[in-house]
Amino acid sequence: MRQAGFVAALLDPAQAVPQGIQNPDGSPAQKRFDVYRNNVAVGLSDALEVAFPVLRNLLGDAFFRAMAGVYLRRFPPSSPLMMHYGAQMPAFLRRFAPVAHLPYLPDVALVEIALRAAYHAADAAPIDATALAAIAPDALMGTRMRLAPAVQVIASSHPLHAIWRRAADPAAPQPGVAPEAILITRPQFDPVVHPLAPAAARATQALAEGRTLGEALAEGGDALDLGALLSLLLSQRAIIALT
Numbered sequence: 001m002r003q004a005g006f007v008a009a010l011l012d013p014a015q016a017v018p019q020g021i022q023n024p025d026g027s028p029a030q031k032r033f034d035v036y037r038n039n040v041a042v043g044l045s046d047a048l049e050v051a052f053p054v055l056r057n058l059l060g061d062a063f064f065r066a067m068a069g070v071y072l073r074r075f076p077p078s079s080p081l082m083m084h085y086g087a088q089m090p091a092f093l094r095r096f097a098p099v100a101h102l103p104y105l106p107d108v109a110l111v112e113i114a115l116r117a118a119y120h121a122a123d124a125a126p127i128d129a130t131a132l133a134a135i136a137p138d139a140l141m142g143t144r145m146r147l148a149p150a151v152q153v154i155a156s157s158h159p160l161h162a163i164w165r166r167a168a169d170p171a172a173p174q175p176g177v178a179p180e181a182i183l184i185t186r187p188q189f190d191p192v193v194h195p196l197a198p199a200a201a202r203a204t205q206a207l208a209e210g211r212t213l214g215e216a217l218a219e220g221g222d223a224l225d226l227g228a229l230l231s232l233l234l235s236q237r238a239i240i241a242l243t
Contacts, residue, residue, distance in 0.1 A: 044072040044085070051086040052112050055105065057167045067096065083116060104158035111164060111182055111193070114152035118184045118191040121150035126237035132230065135242070141214030145207050146241035147233070150186035153196070153205045161195035185236035194232065199223035204233070 045068040049056055056064040075088045090106040090113070099105050126148070135143055154160065160182050162175035181201030183194040196204065203220035207213070217226055233239050 041069065041072060044077070045069065047082045047085050048072070048089075051083075051116065052089065052109060054108055054112055054164060054167045055089075058102075058105070058108065058163075059099070063098075067098070070096070083120065087113060089113070104156070104160065104163055107154060107156040107158060107160050108163065108167070110154050111160070111184070114154055114182075114184050115191045115193070118150040118152050118186050121148070121186065124148045124150075124240040126234075127239050127242060129234050131242055132234070132239075141212060141217070143213045144210055144243040145213065145233075145239050146210075146243070147204075147208050148186070148238050148240050150184070150191065151204075151208065151238050152184040153201050153208065154182045154184070155198065155201045155205070156181055161193070164193060183232070185233075185238045187235075187237045192236065194236075197223065197225075200225070200229045203229060 045065060048068045048071065049064065052064075059067065071086075071089065071092055075092065077085050079085070086109075089109040093099055093106045093109055157179050159175040159178055159180045161180045162173065164182065165172040166175055179198050181196040181198055183196045183201070183204060184191050185194065186192065199220040203216040203224050203226070206216040206219040211219070217224065220226070220229075
């Protein structure tokens with residue numbers, strides 16, 4: 001109970017110094033606690049800036065810093081590992097009124113979280129590029145593909161990849177209006193972001209869920225270029241097993 005009260009006071013400047021935090025003369029150590037409280041807030045804000053650099057680019061430093069102050073008080077860390085901090089950011093952005101006119105921001109946050117997950121994912125050896133061609137045509141549609149742990153798919157109703165590129169490079173073309181998903185792979189040491197059409201995103205997600213190639217093809221529909229998708233996955237060392 002005392003620990004919960006300490007955490008609540010630590011994140012709420014309006015609360016008084018917790019009981020037992022005293023100066024040598026026995027008076028409440030207001031100034032010292034305020035310094036500690038400020039240091040905690042600054043540290044968590046810094047962690048969010050590191051975790052969401054693209055969001056910060058889109059919103060600007062001053063706005064992002066102010067928003068981080070709101071976020072950290074609603075969602076204090078649940079783990080001592082700061083690489084996990086910010087997991088609730090997409091849900092927070094969906095309810096944060098000042099950014100309601102930017103409905104794509106939650107998806108951008110999902111990409112940044114997925115990039116961190118991909119970076120820390122386990123290594124996995126890819127299949128040989130010729131293994132897929134060796135499967136008999138009549139067995140191909142029943143084949144299941146296991147994707148590398150680093151592979152992530154982020155679907156969106158917004159031109160997500162174009163927004164992502166524009167945030168990183170102001171000289172990039174202005175985003176259009178067509179929906180665009182993102183595929184994250186890690187062929188070597190660092191994650192790589194790729195644009196995906198919605199049909200390819202649905203098919204890739206089906207493969208990631210362990211469904212057959214035939215089921216993935218059906219999920220993608222007529223708009224799916226299956227050859228292009230498989231070529232991308234193979235080139236990115238994203239397929240690690242065939243069944």
